[in-house]
Amino acid sequence: xxxxxxxxxxxxxxxxxxxxxxxxxxxxxxxxxxxxxxxxxxxxxxxxxxxxxxxxxxxxxxxxxxxxxxxxxxxxxxxxxxxxxxxxxxxxxxxxxxxxxxxxxxxxxxxxxxxxxxxxxxxxxxxxxxxxxxxxxxxxxxxxxxxxxxxxxxxxxxxxxxxxxxxxxxxxxxxxxxxxxxxxxxxxxxxxxxxxxxxxxxxxxxxxxxxxxxxxxxxxxxxxxxxxxxxxxxxxxxxxxxxxxxxxxxxxxxxxxxxxxxxxxxxxxxxxxxxxxxxxxxxxxxxxxxxxxxxxxxxxxxxxxxxxxxxxxxxxxxxxxxxxxxxxxxxxxxxxxxxxxxxxxxxxxxx
Amino acid sequence: xxxxxxxxxxxxxxxxxxxxxxxxxxxxxxxxxxxxxxxxxxxxxxxxxxxxxxxxxxxxxxxxxxxxxxxxxxxxxxxxxxxxxxxxxxxxxxxxxxxxxxxxxxxxxxxxxxxxxxxxxxxxxxxxxxxxxxxxxxxxxxxxxxxxxxxxxxxxxxxxxxxxxxxxxxxxxxxxxxxxxxxxxxxxxxxxxxxxxxxxxxxxxxxxxxxxxxxxxxxxxxxxxxxxxxxxxxxxxxxxxxxxxxxxxxxxxxxxxxxxxxxxxxxxxxxxxxxxxxxxxxxxxxxxxxxxxxxxxxxxxxxxxxxxxxxxxxxxxxxxxxxxxxxxxxxxxxxxxxxxxxxxxxxxxxxxxxxxxxxxxxxxxxxxxxxxxxxxxxxxxxxxxxxxxxxxxxxxxxxxxxxxxxxxxxxxxxxxxxxxxxxxxxxxxxxxxxxxxxxxxxxxxxxxxxxxxxxxxxxxxxxxxxxxxxxxxxxxxxxxxxxxxxxxxxxxxxxxxxxxxxxxxxxxxxxxxxxxxxxxxxxxxxxxxxxxxxxxxxxxxxxxxxxxxxxxxxxxxxx
Numbered sequence: 001x002x003x004x005x006x007x008x009x010x011x012x013x014x015x016x017x018x019x020x021x022x023x024x025x026x027x028x029x030x031x032x033x034x035x036x037x038x039x040x041x042x043x044x045x046x047x048x049x050x051x052x053x054x055x056x057x058x059x060x061x062x063x064x065x066x067x068x069x070x071x072x073x074x075x076x077x078x079x080x081x082x083x084x085x086x087x088x089x090x091x092x093x094x095x096x097x098x099x100x101x102x103x104x105x106x107x108x109x110x111x112x113x114x115x116x117x118x119x120x121x122x123x124x125x126x127x128x129x130x131x132x133x134x135x136x137x138x139x140x141x142x143x144x145x146x147x148x149x150x151x152x153x154x155x156x157x158x159x160x161x162x163x164x165x166x167x168x169x170x171x172x173x174x175x176x177x178x179x180x181x182x183x184x185x186x187x188x189x190x191x192x193x194x195x196x197x198x199x200x201x202x203x204x205x206x207x208x209x210x211x212x213x214x215x216x217x218x219x220x221x222x223x224x225x226x227x228x229x230x231x232x233x234x235x236x237x238x239x240x241x242x243x244x245x246x247x248x249x250x251x252x253x254x255x256x257x258x259x260x261x262x263x264x265x266x267x268x269x270x271x272x273x274x275x276x277x278x279x280x281x282x283x284x285x286x287x288x289x290x291x292x293x294x295x296x297x298x299x300x301x302x303x304x305x306x307x308x309x310x311x312x313x314x315x316x317x318x319x320x321x322x323x324x325x326x327x328x329x330x331x332x333x334x335x336x337x338x339x340x341x342x343x344x345x346x347x348x349x350x351x
Numbered sequence: 352x353x354x355x356x357x358x359x360x361x362x363x364x365x366x367x368x369x370x371x372x373x374x375x376x377x378x379x380x381x382x383x384x385x386x387x388x389x390x391x392x393x394x395x396x397x398x399x400x401x402x403x404x405x406x407x408x409x410x411x412x413x414x415x416x417x418x419x420x421x422x423x424x425x426x427x428x429x430x431x432x433x434x435x436x437x438x439x440x441x442x443x444x445x446x447x448x449x450x451x452x453x454x455x456x457x458x459x460x461x462x463x464x465x466x467x468x469x470x471x472x473x474x475x476x477x478x479x480x481x482x483x484x485x486x487x488x489x490x491x492x493x494x495x496x497x498x499x500x501x502x503x504x505x506x507x508x509x510x511x512x513x514x515x516x517x518x519x520x521x522x523x524x525x526x527x528x529x530x531x532x533x534x535x536x537x538x539x540x541x542x543x544x545x546x547x548x549x550x551x552x553x554x555x556x557x558x559x560x561x562x563x564x565x566x567x568x569x570x571x572x573x574x575x576x577x578x579x580x581x582x583x584x585x586x587x588x589x590x591x592x593x594x595x596x597x598x599x600x601x602x603x604x605x606x607x608x609x610x611x612x613x614x615x616x617x618x619x620x621x622x623x624x625x626x627x628x629x630x631x632x633x634x635x636x637x638x639x640x641x642x643x644x645x646x647x648x649x650x651x652x653x654x655x656x657x658x659x660x661x662x663x664x665x666x667x668x669x670x671x672x673x674x675x676x677x678x679x680x681x682x683x684x685x686x687x688x689x690x691x692x693x694x695x696x697x698x699x700x701x702x703x704x705x706x707x708x709x710x711x712x713x714x715x716x717x718x719x720x721x722x723x724x725x726x727x728x729x730x731x732x733x734x735x736x737x738x739x740x741x742x743x744x745x746x747x748x749x750x751x752x753x754x755x756x757x758x759x760x761x762x763x764x765x766x767x768x769x770x771x772x773x774x775x776x777x778x779x780x781x782x783x784x785x786x787x788x789x790x791x792x793x794x795x796x797x798x799x800x801x802x803x804x805x806x807x808x809x810x811x812x813x814x815x816x817x818x819x820x821x822x823x824x825x826x827x828x829x830x831x832x833x834x835x836x837x838x839x840x841x842x843x844x845x846x847x848x849x850x851x852x853x854x855x856x857x858x859x860x861x862x863x864x865x866x867x868x869x870x871x872x873x874x875x876x877x878x879x880x881x882x883x884x885x886x887x888x889x890x891x892x893x894x895x896x897x898x899x900x901x902x903x904x905x906x907x908x909x910x
Contacts, residue, residue, distance in 0.1 A: 009880035010594065016889025024897060154357045160897040164832055 025157040033166030034145060035061045036156060045170045045177030051184060052139045055093045056146060059109040064091035065117060067110055069103055070124025072096040073246035073304070075184040077311040085319035088120055094184050097138040099129045100228035105141065107232045120240045122318065123229075127245065127268045131220030134227040185308075188301040195297035198249070199351060202303045205255035214263040218271050225275050233279050240281050242318050245269065247287035247310070250295050251303035251349070253341035262341045266334050277327050285318055286325040289337040295344070352396040354600075354655045355608055355899055363393065364659070367542075368593075371663055379564025383533050386663065390542040394486075401485040405540070408455060412495040413535050415448035419502045420529065445503040452492040452499075459484055464730035487546040489727055491539055493694055494550050498538070500698050501553050502530075508557050534560045543659035547652050549670035549690035559665050596661030599875040601892045603654025606871070608895045611647035613857060614640040616828025622799065625808050630820040634812035636858070641799050642792040643861040646675060649688075654871045669872065675865040679752070679778040679787055680744045691727070695720045714750070718742040728798070733806060737797040744790055752777045788866075821851070829853040833894075 032038055033046060035057025040046055048054055059067070066088040068074055074094045082090035093110070095102045103123065110118060144152040156162060170177060179185075188197075233241055256262045269288070276282045293299055293313070299306050317323045325333055352359050367389040374382035395402035419441035426440030457465075463479045470477055501507050509527040530538075530553070537560050544551055621629055621637035629637070653671040660667035674687035684692050700720045706713040718739070725738015755777035793810070800806035834853045838844050843852060869877075878884055 006591070006594065006880045008882050009885040012882040012885030013889040013892075016886045017892050020889065020893035021896065024893070152357075154361065155900050158357070158897055159900040160832060160894075161900060163897060164836060169836075 021158060024163055027167050028157045028159070028162055031167045032057070033162060033170075034156065036145065036153070037061075039063070045174040047166060047170050047176050048178040048180075048183040051093075051095050053142050053145050055095065055106055056109045058091060059093055059106060060113040062091050064089045064114075066090045066120035066122065067118065068092045068094065068122045068124075069098075069106060070094055070122075070246070071098040071126050071129070072186070073126060073306075074122075074124045074311075076186055076306070076308045077315065078181050078308065080181040081312055081315040082122075085315055086120075090120075090122070092183055095138055097129070098126070099132050099136045099138055100224040101135055101137045104228035104232070105137070105146070111232070111236060116236060116238050118236070118239050120242060121232075122242045122244070124244055124246050125272065127217075127221075127265060127272065130224050130272065131217035131268070132224070134223050186301070186305065188305075190307075192301045193298055193307045195350065198251070198297050198300050198302055200302075202251060202351070204251075204351070205258050207258045208260060214267045216264045217268050221268055221271055222275075225272065230275070230279075233276075233282060237279075237281050240283070241276075241279070242283055242285065243276055244285040244314060244318065245288055246304075247290055247293045247306060247314075248304040249297065249300045249306075250340075250344055250346075253294075253344065254346045254349075255303075257341060257346070262338060266338055266341075269337075270330065270334055273325060273330055274327065277330075283321075284325050285314070285323050286333050287314060287317075287323055289333060289340050290323065291340065297349075352393045354652070354659070355604060355895075357896075357899055358396075359393075360896065360899075363389070364662075368662060375564050375664075380533060382563055383537050383560065386542075387533070387536050387540055390537075390540040390545060393542040394540065394545055397486050398483075400483075404455075404459075404485050404488070405491060408452070408491065408495065409536055409539050411451055412448060412499065412539070413532055415444050415451070415499055416502050416530070416535065418444035419448075419499065420526070423505070424526075441503050445499055448499045449496055452496050456488060456492045458482070459488055461726075461730045490548045490550055491545065493691075493727070495539060497550065497694055497698060498535075498553050506554065508554050510561055530557060541660075541665065543656040543663075543665075544667050547649075547656075548688070549653070549656070549668045550694050551668055551690065552693070555666070555668055563664065592664060593662050594880075595875050596658040598878060598888060599658030599661065599871055600655050601658075601888050601895070602871040602875060603651045603656075603658060604895045605651075605891045606647045606654065607651030608898045610857075610861065611644050611651055612898075613828050614644035614647070614861065617825050617854070618644055618799070620822075620824045620827070622801075622805065622809070624822075624824065625805055625812070629809075629812050629816055629825075630822075631813050631816035631818045632821050633825050634809055634816050636821070636825070636854075637809060638792050638796055638813070639858065639862075642675075642788075642795050643858075643865060645795060645798075646865050647861070650871070654875075657872060658875070671870075673865070673868075673870050675788055675791070676784075676867075677787055678780070678784045680741065680748050680790065681752075681778075683787060683791060684741075684745065691724065695724060699723060710750075710753075714746045717746050717749070721745060731801075732803055733797045733800050736803065736806075737794050740790075740794045740797065744794075748778055821854075823850075826850050826854055829857055 029037060031041065031044055034050070034053045039061040048058075066082065066086075068077055068079065068082070068090050071094065074092065075096070077092060079090040079092050082088045093106050095106070107121075110121075143149075144155045253262065256265055269286075273284050273286075276284055287293060293306065293310055299310050301307070352363060354360075367386070370385045370389070371382050374385055391402060391406070394405055422441040422444060459482055462482055466477045466479055469475055498507075505528075507528050507530060534557060538551070538553065538556050539545075541551075541556075541560075618637055618641045621633055650671045653669075657667050657669065668690050670688060670690050672686040672689065674683050677683035677686055700716050703716040703719060704712055705716060721738045721742025722735065723738070724741070725734045725736070728734045728737070759777075796809050797803070797806045800809065830850055830853055835844075838849060838852060843849050846852075
């Protein structure tokens with residue numbers, strides 16, 4: 001084999017590798033589908049469906065003055081409603097199944113990027129996850145997205161999934177492009193919000209003989225509020241925090257009753273609300289005992305996830321101060337909730 | 352650090368290669384120390400605690416080795432005055448060395464298994480330790496045991512005369528067989544073979560490490576003499592050894608990343624849902640796909656290791672030679688994990704008496720070897736069962752072959768000698784090949800399963816699961832990314848059977864490659880150095896690199 005042939009072979013291989021890697025890297029950096037380096041291009045049909053990888057980029061580079069945080073209970077909100085009702089340019093940064101630590105991580109990103117220009121934080125709190133370990137996250141944060149190490153960005157810019165699914169595919173098929181005001185929206189359509197659909201996913205929780213003590217979860221809640229939520233409220237007193245508890249359907253309370261957990265869950269709401277309302281920049285909205293929402297299965301696709309219409313109603317409430325709970329009327333609301341949860345005619349539900 | 356990671360490919364390897372090339376001709380000892388240093392970085396990247404264990408292991412074994420040498424020297428001096436033999440000299444340090452290595456291995460790998468077994472048998476409640484297994488511990492302990500045994504048997508390779516006179520490794524001693532600490536440390540820690548083998552032997556490796564920076568005269572897997580390679584000033588252009596190594600590395604990388612991991616997704620899915628029931632078709636395919644996943648995973652790793660060794664001018668022993676082409680189980684074990692088989696033959700089978708003590712003892716010895724092989728692969732009943740299955744099959748095949756050969760010989764004597772009849776080899780036909788492949792696939796079920804019950808469920812599902820249903824989860828690994836886009840471009844996604852197309856193509860390609868194609872080592876050497884081939888390899892490399900983001904470890908890392 002002649003030297004020239006070998007040289008050409010090496011050259012062909014080297015040039016192919018160099019050009020291929022440069023082209024792939026340039027395409028990813030230019031489009032930047034996870035918004036890691038810059039704000040979205042105006043004309044590109046982005047597919048925004050990966051909360052773990054996209055939220056930090058959205059927090060860093062989008063133009064907004066308020067944010068919507070929470071679990072899958074917040075994905076059906078349309079952020080245009082916040083503009084219409086309150087004049088706020090709101091960025092949705094939900095994490096399905098979010099734990100408090102997930103909120104802390106994204107709050108860090110938000111305040112690092114925007115500082116005190118954030119006027120309002122809308123935070124949906126799922127009591128279920130707020131007594132977990134304070135370091136628990138729903139998903140392992142992707143290292144190259146969440147850290148400040150430029151070197152490991154190589155995993156982003158030379159990434160087949162990013163290149164194919166988020167750069168090339170949207171260009172070929174624009175039909176999947178996300179609407180910015182409805183990112184992360186659930187796949188359920190209007191026809192899915194009814195009892196028949198709820199029934200598909202629901203199995204009553206097993207009845208448990210042991211009664212949970214009322215303060216069973218308080219220590220976990222305290223630790224999570226102290227570690228993951230309250231520090232941000234204290235550090236940014238000019239930012240207004242609008243906190244709401246997502247209204248699960250009456251079946252959620254049916255399970256709680258079957259497991260003798262009504263008192264311990266209500267104790268959680270009581271403790272959380274009192275701790276949060278210690279701050280002047282916090283307001284809490286309480287929809288748990290809103291019978292028009294939680295007793296009507298046409299509002300639900302499963303026993304906890306409510307429809308966009310309910311989200312719209314809650315947005316209106318938060319704009320108008322309706323269903324806002326204060327320290328003065330908290331006991332009354334909780335008593336009403338307890339009465340509803342304990343005395344509802346569950347047999348009337350056609351399961 | 353994984354071979355199939357960005358940091359290895361774009362940072363570690365270029366740095367390691369650059370430092371080695373700069374130092375090799377100027378100061379060979381410094382080049383070796385550099386290789387040891389980067390190897391320790393490579394290993395310590397996983398966990399610094401692991402690194403401390405490995406370094407301690409190297410120091411311990413080298414001390415034992417020197418003790419063996421000392422005792423043997425002393426014994427030889429005494430023998431000049433009396434009539435003893437030095438063969439048994441050094442037995443005590445050897446036993447201490449083996450016990451130390453096995454103790455380390457047992458503690459880290461088998462403690463929980465032993466405690467769990469104890470709890471089951473004696474109905475005790477001893478708490479499990481959950482000790483983190485240092486990666487590659489089975490490989491580097493066995494490699495060091497082999498080295499000590501070779502030293503004890505006085506089988507370590509001697510330095511060439513010139514090397515011996517001009518040894519700059521800093522030993523300051525004139526024993527031509529004495530291995531310097533630097534050479535020993537490199538022998539154990541050389542990163543291409545550190546984590547998942549091969550279990551290299553001193554005879555083939557030490558002369559190469561000693562030849563770094565010098566002209567030597569050995570020829571290895573790449574067919575390039577060490578003399579030629581060593582005398583070259585390694586440069587990116589024109590060095591065939593680096594080029595062959597690079598080609599082999601790319602082929603290995605693509606086997607692992609593009610093929611093994613794709614099969615792996617389907618296999619992981621099926622094992623994940625097996626408890627809730629899988630169909631017969633899925634069960635059959637799971638068994639087949641795991642056989643192919645393991646094949647491409649292990650052969651991909653071996654190719655990369657061989658290629659990397661080649662880049663540094665070191666011929667790492669071939670560990671994998673198209674094993675699914677084997678015509679019987681005996682041949683399979685000459686092709687699969689070759690160096691482990693050699694190690695066990697040399698250090699277990701032969702010391703037990705090999706085939707020198709009659710048929711029954713031979714078969715018992717073979718069963719012991721396979722039992723050890725099973726236990727070596729993993730701390731669990733499934734691995735023991737897997738080893739026993741192979742042991743039994745090996746013994747049955749060997750007995751049958753002996754019987755047939757004997758009968759044939761008798762027939763030949765009766766009917767007169769005939770050349771064609773003399774070359775008669777039983778268990779080498781197509782049927783034998785098919786039976787061997789099926790047997791190996793079934794045995795892998797136990798190898799892969801977390802427990803015996805899961806293995807039985809998978810096997811049972813092949814007949815009770817009902818045909819026809821292959822779930823989307825099983826197909827997802829095939830029907831995603833670039834392959835699905837290829838179907839879309841070809842407008843094949845609207846066909847009723849489109850969801851099966853890629854899986855079927857993968858199965859055909861995997862089986863075809865495993866059963867018929869030449870191995871990657873041959874391809875890397877014989878591939879014509881043309882521009883189209885260069886472009887093709889470049890594309891394969893890019894494709895593999897872009898696929899690295901879903902990094903997965905090598906299956907053999909766990910052993």
